[in-house]
Amino acid sequence: MANLIDGKKIAMDIQAELKIIVKDLKVVPCLAVVLVGENPASQVYVRSKARTANDLGVKSETIYLPKETTELELLEQISKLNNDDSVHAILIQLPLPAQIKEGTILNAVSPKKDVDGFHAVNRGKLLIGEDTFIPCTPAGVQEMLVRSHVEIPGKHVVIVGRSKIVGLPLATMFAQKHKHANATVTVCHTGTADLTAITLQADILIAAIGKPEAIKGSMVKEGAVVIDVGINRVEEPSSEKGYKLVGDVEFDETAKHASAISPVPGGVGPMTIAMLMKNTVKAAQNSMRQ
Ligand code: NDP
Numbered sequence: 347m348a349n350l351i352d353g354k355k356i357a358m359d360i361q362a363e364l365k366i367i368v369k370d371l372k373v374v375p376c377l378a379v380v381l382v383g384e385n386p387a388s389q390v391y392v393r394s395k396a397r398t399a400n401d402l403g404v405k406s407e408t409i410y411l412p413k414e415t416t417e418l419e420l421l422e423q424i425s426k427l428n429n430d431d432s433v434h435a436i437l438i439q440l441p442l443p444a445q446i447k448e449g450t451i452l453n454a455v456s457p458k459k460d461v462d463g464f465h466a467v468n469r470g471k472l473l474i475g476e477d478t479f480i481p482c483t484p485a486g487v488q489e490m491l492v493r494s495h496v497e498i499p500g501k502h503v504v505i506v507g508r509s510k511i512v513g514l515p516l517a518t519m520f521a522q523k524h525k526h527a528n529a530t531v532t533v534c535h536t537g538t539a540d541l542t543a544i545t546l547q548a549d550i551l552i553a554a555i556g557k558p559e560a561i562k563g564s565m566v567k568e569g570a571v572v573i574d575v576g577i578n579r580v581e582e583p584s585s586e587k588g589y590k591l592v593g594d595v596e597f598d599e600t601a602k603h604a605s606a607i608s609p610v611p612g613g614v615g616p617m618t619i620a621m622l623m624k625n626t627v628k629a630a631q632n633s634m635r636q
Pocket residue numbers: 483506507508509510511512513534535536537538541554555556557560575576577578594614615618
């Protein structure tokens with residue numbers, strides 16, 4: 347059976363480290379989260395971010411805007427936060443309602459406060475290997491591999507999914523000449539002709555697809571390390587909520603022959619929040635150097 351890569355435990359270790367750093371900082375880091383509309387999953391994420399921030403001594407402020415908010419109104423809100431020196435970090439919770447252009451909004455956040463790493467300037471810096479805010483989910487994936495002592499250099503990393511927020515930054519990060527990267531990277535997507543032929547070659551397989559259990563055990567090489575980024579709600583009438591969360595990987599079958607695997611929930615999800623906190627603390631530290 348595969349070893350479990352316990353994202354929840356690793357995230358708690360990171361948070362304990364951050365708590366010590368925050369205590370010694372001369373400013374209280376402040377994260378502003380903007381949530382437009384009432385997407386239930388987004389509300390859960392936002393509450394969870396605020397809770398973790400409070401545990402660490404990070405100030406968090408959530409701005410709730412109605413789903414009818416216009417692009418201009420949201421831009422005005424972002425401008426206020428950009429100009430507020432007491433706010434070090436800004437996160438725009440995605441997805442945004444259809445009337446608002448995501449790209450316009452993400453590029454309106456000051457790159458210095460862009461703790462999600464989604465501003466074009468920060469994406470460019472990541473691409474050329476300059477210090478920047480690394481998007482939280484990809485950063486969490488890399489960190490959980492490193493802290494689980496998974497050797498990355500020289501390995502074949504296969505990423506299924508090429509989204510701008512997960513798959514593409516992951517590919518950029520693992521291809522870099524860096525001690526925690528330097529891998530051979532393959533990115534798969536709906537245009538991939540024979541997905542199984544590629545996933546079977548992966549030493550490290552990362553699923554960021556958004557389809558429940560799309561990666562079957564038979565698609566994974568013996569001894570591979572598997573990281574499941576997916577979070578999918580599937581109906582579960584017997585549960586109190588009426589649904590359960592499953593990943594993009596068929597866990598039980600894959601765990602029989604992978605060497606290590608991250609679960610859902612309790613894998614990449616908590617790591618994403620821990621890395622958001624890390625970026626928030628970094629933004630506060632950077633603000634003191636300006
Ligand atoms: P997107 O929908 O933006 O991207 C999905 C990607 O998967 C696309 O590149 C798509 O290909 C590819 N894909 C879809 N179906 C297939 C298939 N059958 N075969 C091969 N490739 C396929 O999703 P995200 O990247 O935003 O999210 C992915 C998953 O990760 C979701 O479950 C999401 O909830 C979860 N997530 C979890 C986070 C966490 O904190 N743990 C944070 C962010 C996301 P194409 O480009 O060709 O359409």
